[in-house]
Amino acid sequence: MSGRRILIVGAGSVGRRHAGNLRQLGCSVSAVDPREDRRAEFAAAFDGAACHADLDRALSVGGLDGVAICSPTRFHVEQCLPALDAGLPVLLEKPVAKGLVEAERLAAAVRRTGTPLLLGYTWRWWPPLARVRQLLSERAVGRLRHVEFIMSAHLADWHPGEPLAEFFMSSAELGGGALLDESHWIDLMVWFFGMPEGLSARVEKISDLDITSDDNVDMLIDYPDGLRASLHLDLYGRPHRKSIRFIGEGGTILWSETPNRIAIGDEAADEWREEIFDCERNDMFLAVAREYLEMLDGGAVGTCDLDDGLRVMRLIDAARQSHADGRRVETT
């Protein structure tokens, strides 16, 4: 596993996190970032690691075993393509792309080159959510009828000290916004239940945040056999909240990030059996890095692949279409 040389494309928040974890797992890292300050920070953090202003230059230097794409979403596909062509297995941060057509172009390239790609919908590696998935498969609260996904987090708190105007999340052009960036929760919905039959959505900019991206998403989603879901994503909420409530005919499962727990209740009263977890946010990124290194050693792309990302992109596309047309859109 150790000794792998990984190029990190995008030396920002998640790029530096992956770099730190990969290094902890025995890799050496280099980086690409158009910003000189980011390159300097990266080199300082990683013992003078080589840093390049553009990807072509970094790939032409050679000597790489893999590439992690951690740039703003707008660049994901165009940066994956040369890495795949060079036969370098890719760790791609979510979401796959700004739009479905581009994402399908990437899928064609993966098929053509046969180079593996692991997709970073990282909450799939979060132990409490894996436990919820197990409870659901055991029908712990009977037949599920309604699931409520909520992600609410004020954008100004995401990267303290960084002006919003400089953060790609503020920019529709760069692929920021709640729908694309918080598509984690769409991915989890598909991970738990598969593709829905249809959805109605609003995708809007409604807060006073000085951004061009959307900051509010509300969806109503329908599955066969009487399972319904609602999903709310916003970039203006405080205190932050990430939670999912699964209501079955035999009780309810609650998952929350903070507190880090699952609670199960099946009485009329507000009484819950709790499972408390002590995992930390970086653990899921470390688990992703481990799986990526196993992939470099010939392991299968197990937890999240490009097809998973395409399913999310299809639902993102459907949500945009539903908002534009003001009607429910079929998704099967």
Ligand SMILES: NC(=O)c1ccc[n+]([C@@H]2O[C@H](COP(=O)([O-])OP(=O)(O)OC[C@H]3O[C@@H](n4cnc5c(N)ncnc54)[C@H](O)[C@@H]3O)[C@@H](O)[C@H]2O)c1
């Ligand atoms: N899996 C997760 O939980 C998770 C968490 C954070 C971010 N992400 C994803 O990672 C990506 C980056 O997010 P972030 O929070 O690290 O953003 P960030 O703004 O902190 O970092 C992005 C970096 O990319 C650089 N960059 C800009 N244009 C580039 C280009 N053409 N080529 C290379 N680098 C370029 C920027 O200068 C910046 O340093 C996004 O797609 C985001 O959705 C995923």
